[in-house]
Amino acid sequence: MMTVSRVINGRGDVSAATRQRVLEVVERLGYRPSSIARGLATRHTGTLGLVVPDIANPFFAEVARGVEEGAYAQGYNVFLCNTDEDPARELDVLGSLEEKRVDGVVLCSSRLSDEDLQMAVDAYPAVVLVNRRAGQHVATVVVDDVLGGRLATGHLIGRGHRAIGFLSGPQGSHSGQGRLEGYAIEMASARLRRETRWIEPCGPTAEQGRLAALRLLRGSGELTALICYNDLVAVGALHACRELGRNVPGSVAIVGFDDIPVAALVTPALTTCRVSRHELGARAVGLLLERVRREGYAAGEGEGASTAVVALEPELVVRASAP
Amino acid sequence: MMTVSRVINGRGDVSAATRQRVLEVVERLGYRPSSIARGLATRHTGTLGLVVPDIANPFFAEVARGVEEGAYAQGYNVFLCNTDEDPARELDVLGSLEEKRVDGVVLCSSRLSDEDLQMAVDAYPAVVLVNRRAGQHVATVVVDDVLGGRLATGHLIGRGHRAIGFLSGPQGSHSGQGRLEGYAIEMASARLRRETRWIEPCGPTAEQGRLAALRLLRGSGELTALICYNDLVAVGALHACRELGRNVPGSVAIVGFDDIPVAALVTPALTTCRVSRHELGARAVGLLLERVRREGYAAGEGEGASTAVVALEPELVVRASAP
DNA sequence: TATGATGGCGTTAGCGCTAACAGCAACGGG
DNA sequence: CCCGTTGCTGTTAGCGCTAACGCCATCATA
Numbered sequence A, B: 001m002m003t004v005s006r007v008i009n010g011r012g013d014v015s016a017a018t019r020q021r022v023l024e025v026v027e028r029l030g031y032r033p034s035s036i037a038r039g040l041a042t043r044h045t046g047t048l049g050l051v052v053p054d055i056a057n058p059f060f061a062e063v064a065r066g067v068e069e070g071a072y073a074q075g076y077n078v079f080l081c082n083t084d085e086d087p088a089r090e091l092d093v094l095g096s097l098e099e100k101r102v103d104g105v106v107l108c109s110s111r112l113s114d115e116d117l118q119m120a121v122d123a124y125p126a127v128v129l130v131n132r133r134a135g136q137h138v139a140t141v142v143v144d145d146v147l148g149g150r151l152a153t154g155h156l157i158g159r160g161h162r163a164i165g166f167l168s169g170p171q172g173s174h175s176g177q178g179r180l181e182g183y184a185i186e187m188a189s190a191r192l193r194r195e196t197r198w199i200e201p202c203g204p205t206a207e208q209g210r211l212a213a214l215r216l217l218r219g220s221g222e223l224t225a226l227i228c229y230n231d232l233v234a235v236g237a238l239h240a241c242r243e244l245g246r247n248v249p250g251s252v253a254i255v256g257f258d259d260i261p262v263a264a265l266v267t268p269a270l271t272t273c274r275v276s277r278h279e280l281g282a283r284a285v286g287l288l289l290e291r292v293r294r295e296g297y298a299a300g301e302g303e304g305a306s307t308a309v310v311a312l313e314p315e316l317v318v319r320a321s322a323p
Numbered sequence C: 001t002a003t004g005a006t007g008g009c010g011t012t013a014g015c016g017c018t019a020a021c022a023g024c025a026a027c028g029g030g
Numbered sequence D: 001c002c003c004g005t006t007g008c009t010g011t012t013a014g015c016g017c018t019a020a021c022g023c024c025a026t027c028a029t030a
Helices: A002-009 A016-029 A035-042 A058-073 A087-099 A114-123 A145-158 A174-189 A206-219 A231-244 A277-296 B002-009 B016-029 B035-042 B058-073 B087-099 B114-123 B145-158 B174-189 B206-219 B231-244 B261-265 B277-296
Strands: A047-052 A077-082 A104-108 A127-130 A140-143 A164-169 A199-201 A225-228 A253-257 A271-274 A309-312 A315-317 B047-052 B077-082 B104-108 B127-130 B140-143 B164-169 B199-201 B225-228 B253-257 B271-274 B309-312 B315-317
Touching: A002 A016, A035 B035, A047 A058, A047 A087, A047 A277, A058 A077, A058 A104, A058 A277, A058 B058, A058 B077, A077 A087, A077 B058, A087 A104, A087 A114, A104 A277, A114 A127, A127 A277, A140 A277, A145 A164, A145 A174, A145 A225, A145 A253, A145 A271, A145 A315, A164 A174, A164 A206, A164 A231, A199 A206, A206 A225, A206 A231, A225 A231, A231 A253, A277 A309, B002 B016, B047 B058, B047 B087, B047 B277, B058 B077, B058 B104, B058 B277, B077 B087, B087 B104, B087 B114, B104 B277, B114 B127, B127 B277, B140 B145, B140 B277, B145 B164, B145 B174, B145 B225, B145 B253, B145 B271, B145 B315, B164 B174, B164 B206, B164 B231, B199 B206, B206 B225, B206 B231, B225 B231, B231 B253, B231 B261, B277 B309
Parallel strands: A047 A077, A047 A104, A104 A127, A127 A140, A140 A309, A164 A199, A164 A225, A225 A253, A253 A271, B047 B077, B047 B104, B104 B127, B127 B140, B140 B309, B164 B199, B164 B225, B225 B253, B253 B271
Antiparallel strands: A077 B077, A271 A315, B271 B315
16 A cells, blocks of 8 residues: 555655556556545645636636646646635635645735735635735735836827826726826826826726716817726727717727737727736746745745745737727 | 534534534634545545636636536535646546546536547546537536527528528537527528528638638628627628628628627627526536535435436527627 | 433544555675 | 665554444433
């Protein structure tokens, strides 16, 4: 029995002959070692938790893909949990993952209060946060939204636009704030005028984007470009321009964010700011597994302390709506 | 220890006083029973496997959502696995799920050969197939594509169309075949002429849809309507019509399949045939848990034998492209 | 009063693995 | 010839839980 274990885990010394014999029997019996018995004995389960608001949201679906791929490559399986943006449910799934004794957790866009988040983080052997920060010493992967805002704004300024509007998305949105900040920075550094009325909050949907764009364009006819919170809002803005008889990009240039699939399919195709969501997930699971391994194999505080906070840089995809 | 177990699982007789005392201690210690130790003892892990080609594909993401929701509601956690449409990888993840001793598996669009599929199905306590059949006695949830094809075709016929083209998608596609069959049935029952050249296969992308639509419309100018394999192809057809100067829906009506998010956002908005992907997942996990429980609690062949094959009925969403 | 039939709780064993150590050959250097 | 060393394999104990049983009170029934 012990020898079998040694063969299967490839650890310890076993003669080639015995190894061969064991492998044959294993093959013949179709024997599969029980991961859960092993987990009980070793205190490592080879499982990770992935907590997202909603896997049906393409953003998180792609992140999940990145996470799963990385985990699979290293022999881990991942538990998928949806929180529905509900903090109570989030706590609940985190609890169930704890009972399942996962080796680590990737926690996306947590809606937990700072204290609850801290408690949750402490409860696990390893945690990586995505799109949410919690102090310097907890591993985190975020999108550099300020840079995104700067890229979009800088591109438009470079094309000669001076009066640039901003559909800033939901008031509480972290990414919206960051993008707006980038916009402000770039406008300021180009010494361009900024008007508060050029900034219009809106819901994150095409319809709400359309309405907000109508308000903005009617109220401030001088605008020649619009930066939109995300691509759905940008699509709404496109519809608004059509309604107002304003040509895109001739009369109004439009830039979106995220590069969702529709972005390339609407007419005119959207110029948009993208970050690889797949990479977001891949980096997160990379950080996580690094920590899991350190915890697992070298319990002695390795102190190799890799970067705890990774900020992914977005890039601008230039298409017809703002060439 | 045994009493604690009884309290936590709510089974067996425990006095109210003792229960209270146990619960207090559990609370104070922040004790979490180990799911894996329990799993080892009971041979039930409270975990399910979900195997999909690619979670980044919105179709499967929504199915996954349905599955996860149903599982969560019943206290199960789900392992997410991507196969990348690669049979070898599919076998591999199925193996790892087996080692994790999942209580059941939802297997989506399996690319396995019939024998491999059968072996995989036999290896688990419970399996439900989605979008793939494997004999009458293995539980399955599928989309009624024939009905979908009939709905799309019937709608067009009802609007007076007589010459209806069909962009039938990839040659090997199961759903494409079904939809085409529905088309044939409906055309026949309306005693309409059918031409082989009205049927044009194509890849499942917008670009390939565009090219196929160009071929079809140029070759058969008499067509007044196009049924498209899916919405992406339909978007391509829309572009093709624009290129050919043919108004949609005035000169050509277009119907797609799936109702992906773009469908409502393009102009004109797409008439399309939709089935709730969320429900697909929900039904699958429903069937699965039914079987898991039967296996688990009443080992005696309950023979309650609920329907093994569920076919979900699609519905037509009428929008501007084929009013 | 003897006789079950409970209700409440403890004991024992074992789920399937692995860590840690123990044993035993064979071998080479002193 | 002894002793350490290395290479291979077996033994023991225990990971944290629960199934199955056993034991003792208590209580209603014959």
